[in-house]
């Protein structure tokens with residue numbers, strides 16, 4: 040054994056060397072370089088995916104320990120295909136998207152007892168993405184737009200007026216922590232989904248719901264128009280006047296992404312321009328820190344201490360693709376957004392210098408040496424931002440399609456609506472005694488949750 044100091048020195052040299060020798064050098068001016076790097080990152084991302092293998096006890100589209108990320112993964116892969124033309128993952132994406140569709144509503148029985156509105160809406164957003172990009176459909180199976188409509192149709196009846204005069208709860212079932220919370224990603228998610236359905240189908244109902252969700256959000260800290268900030272959560276016990284203020288890129292991405300569609304549909308209505316300008320200003324000030332040059336995206340609430348969880352490592356990818364989409368459908372934002380996407384993509388590629396082969400991605404896009412972390416989620420975020428740079432080489436792109444501009448996916452406004460009264464499905468058949476017991480457990484849980492929240496509101 041070498042002395043400790045020598046080992047440390049060697050390790051430092053190896054780590055430093057990895058940053059320089061390996062890493063992926065992205066040349067955003069060169070299409071071939073983008074496709075090459077994106078292809079490697081897509082391959083690495085999918086090397087974590089085994090749910091399509093017969094030896095797997097998972098189902099297609101279900102990732103170990105998480106359900107919502109499957110939808111997010113497929114959304115990212117469809118965008119990758121759209122930007123680069125690489126079809127390698129189309130089959131696996133199509134299969135997973137259809138396997139998890141449940142009753143055409145992305146609320147499959149195997150998962151629905153534990154799903155929140157935010158989990159479900161990510162699959163809905165993946166489905167509307169598929170429709171807008173003309174991602175191949177499977178003959179005789181559900182259309183992509185109908186699956187997005189199914190998510191809309193199951194979420195709208197959950198609009199809750201028992202407190203805060205509206206809003207979607209975070210969680211759907213009382214036994215889930217988060218039942219008494221209304222959060223930005225659930226409400227922003229349905230807002231964005233409704234806005235995109237409005238643009239794709241031209242149906243006024245979706246537009247009205249999108250506007251209603253935006254307007255309601257603006258009565259709470261979830262969308263604070265005085266300084267254009269987005270609180271992550273607010274509690275029903277406080278009638279949605281309190282706020283959990285952790286700042287996350289994807290919350291801004293949800294509301295900005297939806298506002299972009301509303302702006303585009305209304306031909307540049309001042310209401311949506313004001314929202315876009317306000318939220319975009321906050322997004323740049325907050326998530327593109329000056330100290331890293333103002334153009335490199337950072338998940339500021341968890342990157343400094345390297346404590347991002349797997350969910351959080353996905354978020355920058357969403358903001359990247361939704362900003363790029365905005366540069367397309369809100370053209371005046373293009374010159375502010377795209378330089379930041381290019382810079383962030385170069386940073387992300389540089390972070391892809393870890394793991395055994397020196398191409399796995401860390402999370403700190405601003406750091407020129409690998410930050411020591413690897414995950415499917417960081418690969419996915421890097422894939423999203425790197426693929427997005429292709430927009431610079433597709434000047435004649437039509438943007439997201441609609442039913443009137445070449446989108447082939449067929450609308451079904453009734454999709455998912457025949458689920459009847461929503462009940463937790465598939466709970467084991469239990470005797471009356473058990474059921475009462477379960478009821479008591481729920482009541483106690485809700486009471487404890489209420490007490491915890493009250494403490495957070497009044498004591499914190």
Ligand SMILES: *[C@@H]1O[C@H](CO)[C@@H](O)[C@H](O)[C@H]1NC(C)=O
Nearest residue numbers: 085088091092093127128131
């Ligand atoms: C599963 O998906 C991976 C990644 O796309 C692919 O390489 C592999 O061939 C697929 N396996 C099966 C059995 O479809």
Ligand SMILES: *[C@@H]1O[C@H](CO)[C@@H](O)[C@H](O)[C@H]1NC(C)=O
Nearest residue numbers: 098099138139141147148149
């Ligand atoms: C639900 O889970 C069961 C048991 O694992 C499995 O046989 C079935 O295929 C699953 N259904 C779906 C849609 O994944």
Ligand SMILES: *[C@@H]1O[C@H](CO)[C@@H](O)[C@H](O)[C@H]1NC(C)=O
Nearest residue numbers: 202203204205258259278279
């Ligand atoms: C809760 O807030 C809504 C507006 O957001 C208001 O209309 C209602 O009166 C409030 N209820 C209570 C109990 O304060």
Ligand SMILES: *[C@@H]1O[C@H](CO)[C@@H](O)[C@H](O)[C@H]1NC(C)=O
Nearest residue numbers: 303306307368369370437438
């Ligand atoms: C709406 O988006 C299209 C691209 O799909 C773009 O050409 C058009 O200029 C946008 N409309 C407005 C008002 O910005």
Ligand SMILES: *[C@@H]1O[C@H](CO)[C@@H](O)[C@H](O)[C@H]1NC(C)=O
Nearest residue numbers: 192242243244245450452453
């Ligand atoms: C518009 O959407 C609503 C809500 O899903 C539906 O009830 C209505 O039939 C749709 N209208 C058309 C023309 O598709």
